[in-house]
Amino acid sequence: MRYLKAIVVSLIAILVVCSLNRPWGSIPAFGPLLSPFVGFWQNAESVSDSDEEISLDGTQAPVTVVFDDMAVPHVFAKNDHDVYFAQGYLTARDRLWQMEFQTHAAAGRLSEIVGDRALPLDRFNREIGMTYGAEQAMKAMMGDPIAKQIVEAYSAGVNAWISRLKPADYPIEYKLLGYSPEPWSVLKCALLLKAMTSTLASGADDLQMSNVRQKFGAAVTNDLFPDYPDHEDPIIPPGTKWDFKPLNVPKSADTGTIANSLAMNWPARDPAIGSNDWAVGAQKSATGYPILANDPHLTLSLPSIWYQIQLVSPTMNACGVSLPGSPGVIIGFNKNIAWGVTNVGADVLDFYKIRFRDASKQEYFHGGVWKPVRRRLEVIKVKGQADVIDTVYYTHHGPIVNQAGQRGFRANIPSGYAARWIAHEPTNELRCYYILNRAKNYTDYVEALAYYGAPAQNFVFADNNKDIAISPNGKFPLKWKEQGKYLLDGTNPAHDWQGWIPPAQNPRVKNPPRGFVSSANQFSTDPSYPYYINWQFAPAERGIRINQRLAAMQRVTTDSMRQLQNDLYNLRAAIALPKLLPTINASTLINDQARALTILKSWNYQNDTSAIGATIFTEWNRQLNDAIWKDEFDRGDTLLTRLPSFDRTLRLIEREPKAHWFDNVNTRPTETMADVLVSSFRATCDTLAKKHGPIGPAWAWGTHKATAIRHLVPGLDAFSALNVQIGGGSGIVNATTERTGPSWRMVVELGPTPRAQGIYPGGQSGNPGSPNYRNMIETWRQGQLTELVYLQSAQDKNLHLKRKMTLK
Amino acid sequence: MLQILLIALISLLAQLIFPWWSLAIIAFLVCLWRSQSAGRAFFYGFMGIALIWIGYALLIHLRTDGILTGRMSQLLFKTTNAILPLLVTTLIGGLVGGLAGLSGFFVRQVTVNQR
Numbered sequence: 001m002r003y004l005k006a007i008v009v010s011l012i013a014i015l016v017v018c019s020l021n022r023p024w025g026s027i028p029a030f031g032p033l034l035s036p037f038v039g040f041w042q043n044a045e046s047v048s049d050s051d052e053e054i055s056l057d058g059t060q061a062p063v064t065v066v067f068d069d070m071a072v073p074h075v076f077a078k079n080d081h082d083v084y085f086a087q088g089y090l091t092a093r094d095r096l097w098q099m100e101f102q103t104h105a106a107a108g109r110l111s112e113i114v115g116d117r118a119l120p121l122d123r124f125n126r127e128i129g130m131t132y133g134a135e136q137a138m139k140a141m142m143g144d145p146i147a148k149q150i151v152e153a154y155s156a157g158v159n160a161w162i163s164r165l166k167p168a169d170y171p172i173e174y175k176l177l178g179y180s181p182e183p184w185s186v187l188k189c190a191l192l193l194k195a196m197t198s199t200l201a202s203g204a205d206d207l208q209m210s211n212v213r214q215k216f217g218a219a220v221t222n223d224l225f226p227d228y229p230d231h232e233d234p235i236i237p238p239g240t241k242w243d244f245k246p247l248n249v250p251k252s253a254d255t256g257t258i259a260n261s262l263a264m265n266w267p268a269r270d271p272a273i274g275s276n277d278w279a280v281g282a283q284k285s286a287t288g289y290p291i292l293a294n295d296p297h298l299t300l301s302l303p304s305i306w307y308q309i310q311l312v313s314p315t316m317n318a319c320g321v322s323l324p325g326s327p328g329v330i331i332g333f334n335k336n337i338a339w340g341v342t343n344v345g346a347d348v349l350d351f352y353k354i355r356f357r358d359a360s361k362q363e364y365f366h367g368g369v370w371k372p373v374r375r376r377l378e379v380i381k382v383k384g385q386a387d388v389i390d391t392v393y394y395t396h397h398g399p400i401v402n403q404a405g406q407r408g409f410r411a412n413i414p415s416g417y418a419a420r421w422i423a424h425e426p427t428n429e430l431r432c433y434y435i436l437n438r439a440k441n442y443t444d445y446v447e448a449l450a451y452y453g454a455p456a457q458n459f460v461f462a463d464n465n466k467d468i469a470i471s472p473n474g475k476f477p478l479k480w481k482e483q484g485k486y487l488l489d490g491t492n493p494a495h496d497w498q499g500w501i502p503p504a505q506n507p508r509v510k511n512p513p514r515g516f517v518s519s520a521n522q523f524s525t526d527p528s529y530p531y532y533i534n535w536q537f538a539p540a541e542r543g544i545r546i547n548q549r550l551a552a553m554q555r556v557t558t559d560s561m562r563q564l565q566n567d568l569y570n571l572r573a574a575i576a577l578p579k580l581l582p583t584i585n586a587s588t589l590i591n592d593q594a595r596a597l598t599i600l601k602s603w604n605y606q607n608d609t610s611a612i613g614a615t616i617f618t619e620w621n622r623q624l625n626d627a628i629w630k631d632e633f634d635r636g637d638t639l640l641t642r643l644p645s646f647d648r649t650l651r652l653i654e655r656e657p658k659a660h661w662f663d664n665v666n667t668r669p670t671e672t673m674a675d676v677l678v679s680s681f682r683a684t685c686d687t688l689a690k691k692h693g694p695i696g697p698a699w700a701w702g703t704h705k706a707t708a709i710r711h712l713v714p715g716l717d718a719f720s721a722l723n724v725q726i727g728g729g730s731g732i733v734n735a736t737t738e739r740t741g742p743s744w745r746m747v748v749e750l751g752p753t754p755r756a757q758g759i760y761p762g763g764q765s766g767n768p769g770s771p772n773y774r775n776m777i778e779t780w781r782q783g784q785l786t787e788l789v790y791l792q793s794a795q796d797k798n799l800h801l802k803r804k805m806t807l808k
Numbered sequence: 809m810l811q812i813l814l815i816a817l818i819s820l821l822a823q824l825i826f827p828w829w830s831l832a833i834i835a836f837l838v839c840l841w842r843s844q845s846a847g848r849a850f851f852y853g854f855m856g857i858a859l860i861w862i863g864y865a866l867l868i869h870l871r872t873d874g875i876l877t878g879r880m881s882q883l884l885f886k887t888t889n890a891i892l893p894l895l896v897t898t899l900i901g902g903l904v905g906g907l908a909g910l911s912g913f914f915v916r917q918v919t920v921n922q923r
Contacts, residue, residue: 002914002917002918003918005914005917006911006914006915006917006918009907009910009911009914010911010914010915012907012911013832013836013904013907013908013910013911016903016904016907017829017832017904017908020829020900020904021828021829030900031828031829031900031904032827032828034861034893034896034897034900034901035823035828035861035897035901036860036861036864036865036868036897037823037824037828037864038823038827038828039828039897040876040880041864041865041868041869041876041897042868043876044868044869044871044872044875044876044877045872045875045876046871046872046873172876716883717882717883718879718880718881718882718883719879719883768875768876768879769872769875769876769879770875771873771875773875
């Protein structure tokens with residue numbers, strides 16, 4: 001009996017320990033998680049004011065790091081190797097989990113961490129060739145002595161941090177998800193840059209457009225999806241002369257017979273992801289020097305996308321924001337210049353229909369001959385399960401991307417489409433940033449840009465020689481007009497990308513007469529530019545509004561730039577409502593609908609948090625577009641199409657009020673434009689009432705929009721900032737939508753010494769247990785900026801400086 | 809009382825070096841060495857570990873203004889009350905310590921009687 005008791009009780013004790021020591025599905029292992037010695041308690045941080053000295057293997061000379069009160073490191077190194085080594089070390093110290101998570105995601109390795117629910121995404125990233133692209137980029141980097149030095153030093157710095165970690169020190173996400181960090185590598189730096197390319201340059205609707213053309217014919221498609229919009233104010237001011245002799249553009253080839261109504265799951269362009277940047281020249285500024293501003297809009301997340309840093313070595317003194325996982329300063333300034341970026345939206349992803357010889361997919365037909373297919377086996381490790389092996393077939397165009405997230409789909413799709421994507425090119429963006437970080441003038445800026453590949457960016461520039469410039473810049477394929485607007489024929493060499501637009505012939509303008517340069521993801525140029533970059537870009541409202549305001553401004557200061565970044569004027573509403581509202585017959589509206597109309601009529605077009613008009617207009621805009629087009633374009637079958645843009649819709653309302661498109665083909669009576677306007681307005685009111693109750697403060701824009709800055713792990717609300725009350729919206733200069741918005745705001749005054757301000761919605765630390773995790777969000781929400789401390793030496797005095805760290 | 813103190817101190821040292829579950833071995837060994845009854849053995853183990861866990865957790869909580877305690881409470885218990893993470897930490901630690909202590913007592917019963 002005694003034996004039995006001893007055995008049973010001991011077994012129970014062991015069982016309890018074992019079950020507390022392992023995760024159960026998505027429930028983490030509670031023993032190690034709750035232990036104050038190794039668990040989450042160890043991640044709780046307080047702000048330290050004391051100096052530190054850290055011994056590391058890897059620096060060539062001691063590195064001094066000064067931290068300011070925003071926990072931004074200012075790195076002073078005696079050589080270039082050490083400055084990047086320290087950047088890697090410090091970034092990993094604050095953001096290791098984020099860096100690794102993002103590169104795991106890019107590499108199609110999330111299933112290793114979270115199990116088979118990530119399998120569709122992993123497959124997709126493997127099939128689009130993210131790792132293949134990163135390998136190409138790595139080859140380019142390692143072939144360039146400078147890029148090689150940077151990226152190796154940075155990686156060594158990250159590893160110097162990782163090698164110091166005991167399980168108790170792991171960032172909390174490792175403890176919650178139950179895994180541990182692995183060594184960093186050069187490939188991971190490349191993957192990180194590919195992830196950015198994927199975010200900014202992977203949208204495509206070639207398939208949707210092909211389906212539209214197949215269904216409605218070329219004439220209707222050309223009419224509804226024109227290659228240049230009605231309302232536009234391109235980045236390069238119209239009238240700018242092209243001072244080069246263009247290459248011959250390839251002759252256009254017929255693309256009429258490709259589409260066969262394929263259902264393929266491909267993300268469309270996200271119109272909310274876009275950005276603003278501009279620079280005003282010396283003649284317009286109060287300081288007598290240029291002022292530059294930039295706010296890149298991305299999905300808002302925690303830990304934040306950006307990491308502030310100042311890097312000082314004998315060859316540079318650059319300050320601004322970096323991407324955790326990539327060396328150098330991505331957006332920022334140095335003593336002489338400042339630069340910023342917005343996304344170009346070039347068409348750098350095309351799909352080619354491949355004809356395989358037989359089901360074995362060993363050869364494909366191209367230019368009259370059979371060419372070999374290269375296979376790449378992708379082994380996807382899945383947490384708690386057997387590995388999944390995926391074969392990806394590569395042609396010279398690129399990998400065959402099949403429908404993501406479906407098993408057994410290959411049997412249904414005898415021949416797939418190959419993706420020709422800029423991310424597979426061996427480009428060396430690090431070299432561009434290396435030069436920019438050290439640039440002294442416009443010539444250096446032009447040299448730097450020539451190295452840049454993807455994702456193509458509108459690089460805005462200003463220097464203390466009082467030059468300003470902007471260039472939609474990247475590696476652009478040399479295409480015929482509309483090449484890639486529709487699916488392409490992979491057997492016809494005339495459909496291949498035929499070469500590249502020479503970097504020197506990328507659109508660019510320096511010191512235009514209007515005294516400013518600006519971009520907001522709109523068209524790069526007017527149609528006079530001799531090359532084809534894309535047929536669509538972001539809607540022009542932000543760009544037009546920015547240009548209107550900049551044109552009107554004189555004696556510009558940092559504060560007027562800050563106010564422009566926070567501009568809430570809804571230009572689309574201001575253009576559209578005076579045309580839409582008079583058509584509405586108010587007598588057909590009842591109660592809340594009539595009140596909604598009154599509110600909308602008296603709205604001042606400001607998308608501020610309390611505006612009910614903004615809520616009604618935004619929802620109505622969406623419902624109206626659907627009401628006009630969806631009955632024809634989206635019939636609920638498998639045929640994936642898309643709707644015409646709002647720009648085109650507005651033209652229809654303005655100039656073609658009798659168009660047959662207004663009729664709902666699913667109903668017997670023939671609807672007129674007025675009918676559609678009223679019915680969609682009623683539906684809007686009903687939708688909003690259903691969501692928020694009777695019209696009132698619950699309809700306020702800030703509440704309706706409820707901007708959320710979410711942790712990278714879905715569902716971790718405790719580590720997110722939800723319902724952030726901020727105005728703005730899609731198409732507004734302050735482009736804060738439900739999930740996206742200005743991920744960084746910066747204003748730089750050039751001059752003998754630059755003066756800069758900036759803020760991002762997050763904090764320097766990626767640790768939810770740190771006071772610096774989201775300490776900048778409130779300042780950002782209020783539209784304020786904080787000083788970007790710019791030091792000349794480690795001994796400089798500044799009120800914001802907190803403490804020193806020495807790495808030796 | 810001596811047992812509680814011993815379990816607390818030795819397990820504290822053990823947990824600084826070894827995995828968290830080393831606390832169970834300490835509680836087990838101390839109660840194997842000396843424990844009067846099943847109830848007391850559980851009590852020694854429970855109190856020894858609970859004291860250490862709540863003490864250390866509370867120290868961290870106070871030193872860091874409870875920022876993470878609040879967020880973890882939100883994450884695990886859907887409330888921002890910092891008491892819950894502290895309480896659950898104490899209970900889980902105590903439970904493991906208590907069960908290990910209890911095992912120590914019963915194993916002691918077997919070995920003592922064989923002599």
